[in-house]
Amino acid sequence: xxxxxxxxxxxxxxxxxxxxxxxxxxxxxxxxxxxxxxxxxxxxxxxxxxxxxxxxxxxxxxxxxxxxxxxxxxxxxxxxxxxxxxxxxxxxxxxxxxxxxxxxxxxxxxxxxxxxxxxxxxxxxxxxxxxxxxxxxxxxxxxxxxxxx
Numbered sequence: 001x002x003x004x005x006x007x008x009x010x011x012x013x014x015x016x017x018x019x020x021x022x023x024x025x026x027x028x029x030x031x032x033x034x035x036x037x038x039x040x041x042x043x044x045x046x047x048x049x050x051x052x053x054x055x056x057x058x059x060x061x062x063x064x065x066x067x068x069x070x071x072x073x074x075x076x077x078x079x080x081x082x083x084x085x086x087x088x089x090x091x092x093x094x095x096x097x098x099x100x101x102x103x104x105x106x107x108x109x110x111x112x113x114x115x116x117x118x119x120x121x122x123x124x125x126x127x128x129x130x131x132x133x134x135x136x137x138x139x140x141x142x143x144x145x146x147x148x149x
Contacts, residue, residue: 004044011040011089019085031071032085039064040089057090057121061128064090069136079136083129092121 015036019029043060050056068082095118102111 012037015088035067035086058124061125065129065132092118
């Protein structure tokens with residue numbers, strides 16, 4: 001339990017630092033960092049249930065972008081602010097590092113295995129963001145068309 005709390009606090013802190021680094025508006029700093037913390041919590045829960053990092057990252061990114069879209073409407077800010085900061089803990093930086101290390105050590109089998117998983121994780125994060133954004137945009141267009149009638 002302590003490890004989970006440390007992971008959630010770490011994701012909040014890291015995302016807050018990235019948000020400051022990216023010059024995120026002050027009113028969006030804490031909400032964006034909370035979105036990343038929720039995404040990390042979803043990732044950890046799915047990872048504990050399934051044991052697969054690819055699926056856990058996909059579901060975590062879905063949660064992040066869903067919250068980003070909802071916060072964007074509520075706070076009247078672009079959803080990309082919350083989505084970009086929210087996926088920071090999910091980005092497979094360690095996988096990229098281990099892939100490059102295996103390549104430098106000429107362990108090509110490990111490099112290929114880790115590299116494929118890293119690319120899959122990155123693709124799943126992008127796909128999850130695209131799916132939620134597509135549905136959110138479609139819903140807002142339909143709502144605007146209904147209001148125009």
